[in-house]
Amino acid sequence: xxxxxWIILGLVAGVIAxxxxxxxxxxxxxxxxxxxVAGAFVGxxxxxxxxxxxxxxxxxxxxTWISAIGGSLVLLIGYRxxxxxxxxx
Numbered sequence: 001x002x003x004x005x006w007i008i009l010g011l012v013a014g015v016i017a018x019x020x021x022x023x024x025x026x027x028x029x030x031x032x033x034x035x036x037v038a039g040a041f042v043g044x045x046x047x048x049x050x051x052x053x054x055x056x057x058x059x060x061x062x063x064t065w066i067s068a069i070g071g072s073l074v075l076l077i078g079y080r081x082x083x084x085x086x087x088x089x
Contacts, residue, residue: 009068010037017072023080035079036072040064043071 011029014036047053047067 006037006040007033009064010034010040010072012036013040013043013065013068013072016069017076020069020073021076021080035075036068039070039072039075040068041071042074043067043069046071046074 011033014032014034017036017039018032044064044067047063047070053063053067
């Protein structure tokens, strides 16, 4: 996968993670994309390290999507634990 594919995968995974964990997070589209792309890398690492399911280079693979969304959820939860919901005020 090229860099554009990773960005698109990250954007979609970040959006799905925010839909699954609704809340008022700062960052908008750029923040969602960054959390999604980083989550794709984290999810791929977790998938290959702990579950022995390496992520392939194909964007249309269920393992790739599940690990990207799972990694995005992990990062989103971590972000909320560290920084809280700063838009409550």
